[in-house]
Amino acid sequence: PDNVAAVKDSFRTLPSGGVREVEDAAAAILQFSGSGSAVVRAAWDLPPAEQVLRHHGARFSVTLTNEEVALVDAQGAVADRRPLPGDFLASELLRFAEVVRGQARDRAAAPLDRHLAVSALLEALYLSARTGASESPAKFYRVQGWPEPQT
DSSP: OOEEEEEEEEOOBOTTSOBOSSOEEEEEEEEOSTTOEEEEEEEESSSSOEEEEEEEOSSEEEEEOSSEEEEEETTSOEEEEEEOOTTHHHHHHHHHHHHHHTOOTTSOOOOHHHHHHHHHHHHHHHHHHHHSSOBOTHHHHHHHTOOOOOO
């Protein structure tokens, strides 16, 4: 994304009046060149817990939850909805472990460009959540001296 804005907060207090460290809510808005954007929201610890990843395009949006992936048109009508397998998270973690251990011969490791892009995005999200100001992931390439991404 060209620009990201994020916020994180602990939102319940302990009976003693202190804030619970483990219950957090986070939201991020990712803006891409052109008309694309993505919204990421997560809240975890005590119910109701939720994780949602939503990508918005000019004609459709894609929503990914723990249970399903859905394609929704601009009017909000569901164009396609597919359930995710019950073991989706566990199978993804196992696949990740296989790649890390080098046992997944049929899958190529992510190239350096991809790792740098993810690192820049996470750095921008973290800084935006800490400062309350939007950030550009591209600036981390300059600050860290990383090679610019090839588009």
